[in-house]
Amino acid sequence: MSFVIRxxxxxxxxxxxxxxxxxxxxxxxxxxxxxxxxEHFQQKLQEFQAQNFPFFVxxxxxxQQVAGYADYASFRNFSGYRHxxxxxxxxxxxxxxxxxxxxxxxxxxxxxxxxxxxVMIAGIDHGNTSSIALxxxxxxxxxxxxxxxxxxxxQWRDLVLMxxxxxx
Numbered sequence: 307m308s309f310v311i312r313x314x315x316x317x318x319x320x321x322x323x324x325x326x327x328x329x330x331x332x333x334x335x336x337x338x339x340x341x342x343x344x345e346h347f348q349q350k351l352q353e354f355q356a357q358n359f360p361f362f363v364x365x366x367x368x369x370q371q372v373a374g375y376a377d378y379a380s381f382r383n384f385s386g387y388r389h390x391x392x393x394x395x396x397x398x399x400x401x402x403x404x405x406x407x408x409x410x411x412x413x414x415x416x417x418x419x420x421x422x423x424x425v426m427i428a429g430i431d432h433g434n435t436s437s438i439a440l441x442x443x444x445x446x447x448x449x450x451x452x453x454x455x456x457x458x459x460x461q462w463r464d465l466v467l468m469x470x471x472x473x474x
Contacts, residue, residue, distance in 0.1 A: 307368055309406060311413045314361040314375060319347040321372035322363070325398045334431040335396065337456040337463060354379065359391075360417050364406050373401040376410040378418065381427050389424035395437075407440055415444065419472050426472065431456075432464035446470045 314322065327341035354361040354377060361377040374397035381390040393414055397406050418426055428446060430437045438448075450467030457463060 307366060307404075309364050309373065309409065310367055311362050311364050311409060314351060314363045314377075316348065316351065318363050318372050318375075319344060319351060322375050323347050325372070325375065325396050328399075329396065334433055334458055334463065335437070337431070337458050339458065360414065362410065362413060362417075364397075364410050366401070373398050374406050374410055376414050378414055378423075378426065381425075389422070390427060391418060391423050391425075392427040392429060407437075408443070411440065411444055415470070415472070424471065424473055426470045428466075428468040430466045430468060431458075432466050438466060438468070441468045441470075444470060 323342065323344055326336070326347075329335045330338045330341050351361055353359075357379070359377065359379045361375070363372045363375045365371065366373045374395070376393060376395040378391040378393035381387045381392045393411075395407055395410055395414070397410075415426065426446075428437075428441050430441070432451075446468040447470075448466055449469045450465075452465040452467065454462035455465050
């Protein structure tokens, strides 16, 4: 299979929604509890473009299908954090365990370095051990553990904070 990473377009948003919303409804990768309509993703794409933040898809070229997506944006909305970003990365279940998460994360890191980002942050559910392991492979270090700060499906969830300093 051949895959390409490229900026997301308006035409990709229904596929992105099809990856994200099942995770909302059935998984712990996001703690949102309501699926988003297409308009949410349209607005997100417009905001990312307006703020010059990346929003990438990885596409299965043979199937012409979006297999995953990744982005980053401001970590917190204070000027002192302007050199720190928080990222998101989602892979469609049909494409899991094929190394696409590694490709997307490397692409995000490379992009962040080009944009002179100093630190990338990952906020990960404590039970998502595969995401934690992926981030560790890229040198992310756990810098925080916040017990019971979120809730999903009636369960309290712990948040693992990981960071990668890009200027080391």
